[in-house]
Amino acid sequence: MKILVGYDELDVDKKALALSQKYANAFKADILIMTSLEQGPTLQKDDIEEVEDRLEKLKRPFNKDNINCETAVSVNYLSPGEDLVQFAKDNGVELIFIGIKKTSKVGKLMFGSTAQYVLLNAPCPVVAVR
DSSP states (O other), X not given: OEEEEEOOSOHHHHHHHHHHHHHHHHHTOEEEEEEEEEOOTTOOHHHHHHHHHHHHHHTHHHHHTTOOEEEEEEEXXXXXXXXXXXXXXXXXXXXXXXXXXXXXXXXXXXXXXXXXXXXXXXXXXXXXXX
């Protein structure tokens, strides 16, 4: 089983990551931690390398539990939601974990655009963690 965790340094993403570790232990699954960055004029190579370094550190708890864990930083012109869904399709992902947060009264009715896109378009089940 392959589990994808969409990660963007938010507290809810850290909760999603912790929950994915429990699932990986229970189901002997592989973990893919992914961050999506939109290509643009302000995105620098140093920014990408910094994200890669942070993701690499996230592998440590998984390695201690003998869980196969890989990381990926995707840089392209897709929105983060589109990128996560495409990555899941391309890599045979069977379960996606994403963090969600509500930001206003209206936010209680709708998820963020990334989470909403993933929930509606993912090729597999999605666990939304708040």
